[in-house]
Amino acid sequence: MTELHFTDVQRDCLQELVNVAMGQASDKLARYLGTFVHLQVPSIALVEAALLSQHFSSRYQQQSATLVSLGFFGDQGLRGETIMLYQLANAGVIAQLLGYSDDAVSEAEMLTDISSVLTTTFLSGLAEQLENSFSYAAPRILSSRDQYFADKLAYTAEQWQLALQVDIRYQLTDYSFNCDMILLIPGEAVLRLRQTLDNILADF
Amino acid sequence: MALTALICDDSLLARNQLKKSLPSGFDANILTAGNGVEALTILRTREVGLVFLDLTMPELDGVGVLEAIKAEAMDCLVIVVSADIQPEMQKRVMELGALAFVQKPASADKLADVMHKYGLI
Numbered sequence: 001m002t003e004l005h006f007t008d009v010q011r012d013c014l015q016e017l018v019n020v021a022m023g024q025a026s027d028k029l030a031r032y033l034g035t036f037v038h039l040q041v042p043s044i045a046l047v048e049a050a051l052l053s054q055h056f057s058s059r060y061q062q063q064s065a066t067l068v069s070l071g072f073f074g075d076q077g078l079r080g081e082t083i084m085l086y087q088l089a090n091a092g093v094i095a096q097l098l099g100y101s102d103d104a105v106s107e108a109e110m111l112t113d114i115s116s117v118l119t120t121t122f123l124s125g126l127a128e129q130l131e132n133s134f135s136y137a138a139p140r141i142l143s144s145r146d147q148y149f150a151d152k153l154a155y156t157a158e159q160w161q162l163a164l165q166v167d168i169r170y171q172l173t174d175y176s177f178n179c180d181m182i183l184l185i186p187g188e189a190v191l192r193l194r195q196t197l198d199n200i201l202a203d204f
Numbered sequence: 205m206a207l208t209a210l211i212c213d214d215s216l217l218a219r220n221q222l223k224k225s226l227p228s229g230f231d232a233n234i235l236t237a238g239n240g241v242e243a244l245t246i247l248r249t250r251e252v253g254l255v256f257l258d259l260t261m262p263e264l265d266g267v268g269v270l271e272a273i274k275a276e277a278m279d280c281l282v283i284v285v286s287a288d289i290q291p292e293m294q295k296r297v298m299e300l301g302a303l304a305f306v307q308k309p310a311s312a313d314k315l316a317d318v319m320h321k322y323g324l325i
Contacts, residue, residue, distance in 0.1 A: 012216045023287025023308065026290065
């Protein structure tokens with residue numbers, strides 16, 4: 001069994017790497033949306049993948065959500081999948097801003113585009129700091145306006161062991177836009193990640 | 205008397221990275237703060253000549269610190285070291301009186317360039 005525990009120092013290190021990668025992703029998003037993004041300290045949590053859907057079904061209670069998934073593959077066994085979860089309250093406003101037409105198909109297309117901008121920028125930033133490089137699968141929508149998204153999340157998550165849960169709250173200048181990003185990685189990638197963090201920490 | 209410099213960042217890694225990336229010719233006593241509130245407490249009680257300031261922090265963020273420094277007319281130079289690289293944010297901190305903006309993670313070369321430019325080394 002893989003021991004998923006991270007020490008406080010490893011956690012702080014990972015939090016800072018996430019912070020830097022988030023800054024790059026937010027800059028890209030701000031340019032893409034033509035607006036300013038208020039950055040907050042991303043809160044990260046490492047949880048067992050099996051417990052994920054439980055957490056999110058209570059958090060998104062009585063709301064439909066869209067899930068967009070992106071697989072990534074790096075060197076030395078560092079690989080995984082990111083999932084972006086969007087609450088749809090503001091999707092219409094953003095669609096208008098970006099010039100997508102106001103229907104479900106365009107909304108899906110828009111969220112796929114935004115996810116692609118956010119996750120590839122975020123992951124590239126993270127990979128660079130880990131002295132790795134990732135390649136990506138095409139983003140795919142796991143569910144849209146689906147009451148049963150928790151089941152789909154559970155199904156996806158059960159293929160992985162560790163979930164790095166990153167809460168992202170993007171407050172745009174004129175409206176709020178919340179999404180959650182989840183990084184799912186397998187056990188051997190956890191070991192690799194921890195070792196890389198230790199190498200970084202040994203330098204300082 | 206050597207200069208006193210303050211490194212303000214909520215991340216231990218970032219504080220250590222920055223401390224290690226400072227140019228060898230920079231002779232200063234280094235203090236650290238983990239958020240904006242701690243930074244202001246230090247700035248109000250100690251004579252600090254130079255601040256390396258992160259922006260995205262809990263309690264009080266870097267913009268809040270810059271605003272307080274300006275409002276209280278504190279006599280210190282501020283180099284912002286941040287991951288929030290949006291052009292509008294860079295413009296905002298410069299307007300609030302920051303000396304320079306350095307993108308995270310701060311490289312030793314970039315820090316040396318900036319500090320040399322402003323006569324700090």
